[in-house]
Amino acid sequence: MKNIVVIGAGTMGNGIAHTFAQSGFQVSLVDVKQDNLDKALKTITTNLDRIIAKGNLTEEEKAKTLGNITTFTDLKEAAPNADLIVEAATENLDLKLKIFKQIDELAPQNCILATNTSSISITQIAAATKRPEKVIGMHFMNPVPIMKLVEIIKGYSTSKDTFDMIFEMSKQLGKVPTEVNDYPGFVANRILMPMINEAIETLYNGVAGVEEIDTVMKLGMAHPMGPLQLADFIGLDVCLAILNVMYDGFKNPKYAPNPLLVNMVMAGKKGVKSGEGFYDYSESKKAEKVSKMFLK
Ligand SMILES: NC(=O)c1ccc[n+]([C@@H]2O[C@H](COP(=O)([O-])OP(=O)(O)OC[C@H]3O[C@@H](n4cnc5c(N)ncnc54)[C@H](O)[C@@H]3O)[C@@H](O)[C@H]2O)c1
Numbered sequence: 001m002k003n004i005v006v007i008g009a010g011t012m013g014n015g016i017a018h019t020f021a022q023s024g025f026q027v028s029l030v031d032v033k034q035d036n037l038d039k040a041l042k043t044i045t046t047n048l049d050r051i052i053a054k055g056n057l058t059e060e061e062k063a064k065t066l067g068n069i070t071t072f073t074d075l076k077e078a079a080p081n082a083d084l085i086v087e088a089a090t091e092n093l094d095l096k097l098k099i100f101k102q103i104d105e106l107a108p109q110n111c112i113l114a115t116n117t118s119s120i121s122i123t124q125i126a127a128a129t130k131r132p133e134k135v136i137g138m139h140f141m142n143p144v145p146i147m148k149l150v151e152i153i154k155g156y157s158t159s160k161d162t163f164d165m166i167f168e169m170s171k172q173l174g175k176v177p178t179e180v181n182d183y184p185g186f187v188a189n190r191i192l193m194p195m196i197n198e199a200i201e202t203l204y205n206g207v208a209g210v211e212e213i214d215t216v217m218k219l220g221m222a223h224p225m226g227p228l229q230l231a232d233f234i235g236l237d238v239c240l241a242i243l244n245v246m247y248d249g250f251k252n253p254k255y256a257p258n259p260l261l262v263n264m265v266m267a268g269k270k271g272v273k274s275g276e277g278f279y280d281y282s283e284s285k286k287a288e289k290v291s292k293m294f295l296k
Contacts, residue, residue: 001083001169002026005107007075007099008089011235011273012116014040015144016088018047021068022061022145023173028078029071037071044069047145075099079106084169086138088116091241096120097128104129112162114138118189118238119245122155122182132157136166139186140175142234150175155182184249189242192230193255196239199227200258203278210278228278231261232271240265 002025006017009031017029017040031037048065051057072078079085085103089095096115103113113135115125126135137153150170154163163179170177180186185193199213208216214226231239240262246255264270264277271277 001165003028003081003083005030005075005078005082005085005103007031007085007087007103008116009036009040009071010088010090011142011238012140012144013088014043015047015142016086016116016140017069018044018065019140019144019173019175020086022048022057022065025068027069028082029069030073030075030078031071032073034073037073041066041069041071047143051145075102076106079103080108082107082111084112084114084166086114086116088140091118091120091238091245093120093124093245096125100125100128100135104131110134112136112165114166116140119185119242119249121184121249122153123157126155126157133159134162136162137180137182137186138166138170139180139188141188148174148176149188150177151180151186151188152177153180153182153186185242185246190246193239193242193246196227196231196234197243197255197258197261200231200261203228204258204260232277232279232281235271235273236261236277237265237270 004020004025005028006013007030009029013029017027021027029037029040045066048057048062052059052062085107087096087099089099096117100113107113113129115122115137116139117137118139122135122137126132129135132155135155136158137151139151139153141147141149152163152167152170167177202208202213203210210228214228217223217226240257243255243257268274269276272281275281
C-alpha cells in the first residue's frame with residue numbers, strides 16, 4: 001500500500017493524514033471545504049514543529065512529510081489511485097453511507113475502505129458498498145500523531161485478509177492495533193462516553209463546577225485530563241452523536257445524552273473547535289491549552 005486517501009480534514013482527518021505522511025505514505029487529503037484543508041495543513045505544520053522542538057524530527061523530515069500530502073476538494077480526483085481510503089468525515093450515518101457508496105464506485109477494486117467512525121455500525125456502512133469484505137473500522141484516537149491505540153473493528157462481512165492488512169499497516173504507523181467486534185461505540189466509546197455523560201450530569205445536577213469535576217478525576221483518578229475538558233477536545237457534537245448511536249443501538253436509557261450536552265451543541269458550543277465548550281478557548285487561551293495537551 002502506498003497511496004492513502006483521507007476523507008475529512010477536521011480534528012481527526014488532519015492527524016490521520018499527518019501520521020500516514022510521516023510514515024512515508026503518499027496522502028491525498030479530501031474535504032468539501034478548501035478552508036478546512038488550509039486549516040488542516042496549518043495544524044499539521046504546527047504539530048510537526050512541536051515534534052521538532054522535542055528533538056524527535058528533523059527539518060528535512062518535516063519537509064518530506066508535508067511533501068507527501070496533497071489536498072483535494074473533489075473526491076473524484078483523489079479516489080481512483082487509492083490503495084486505502086480512510087474516511088474521517090462528520091459523525092453522521094447518512095453522510096457516511098453516501099460517502100461509502102461514492103468511494104465504492106470511484107476506488108480501484110482492490111482498495112480497502114476504512115472508516116474512523118467512533119460508533120456507527122461498520123456492518124451497516126459496509127452494506128452500502130459492493131465490497132463489504134473490504135470495509136473495516138480503523139478508529140484512531142485524538143491527537144492521532146501522539147496516541148498509540150487504533151481500534152480495528154471487524155464488520156460482519158470483513159474478511160480476514162482485510163483485517164490482517166489493516167492490523168499490520170497500523171503497526172507500520174507505529175501504533176498498537178487492538179481487535180474489536182462491531183457493536184455500537186465499540187470498546188473505547190462504550191466505556192468513555194458514559195463517563196463523560198455522567199460528568200455532564202454531575203454538573204447539570206449542581207453537584208460541583210466544571211473545574212472541580214475535572215480536578216476530582218485528574219487528581220483523584222490520575223486521569224491526564226478531566227472528562228469535561230476531554231469532551232471539549234473530542235468535540236461536544238461528536239460526543240452527542242456517539243451517545244445517540246449507543247442509545248439507539250442498545251435501546252438503553254443509560255446512554256441517553258444529558259440535556260445540557262444537547263443544549264450546548266444546539267447553541268453551537270462544540271468545545272475547542274468552536275472556541276467554547278465547558279472551557280473558553282478564545283485565541284490566546286486556545287493555543288496555551290492545545291500545546292500543553294500536545295507536549296504532555
Ligand atoms: N474528535 C475525536 O476525538 C474523534 C476521535 C475518534 C474518532 N472520531 C471520528 O472521526 C470522524 C471525524 O471526526 P472529527 O472530530 O474529525 O470531525 P470534525 O467535525 O472536526 O471534521 C469533520 C470534517 O469532515 C468534513 N466533511 C464533511 N462532509 C464531507 C464529505 N462529504 N467529504 C469530505 N469531507 C467532509 C468537514 O468539512 C470537516 O472538515 C467522526 O466519524 C468521528 O466520530 C473523532
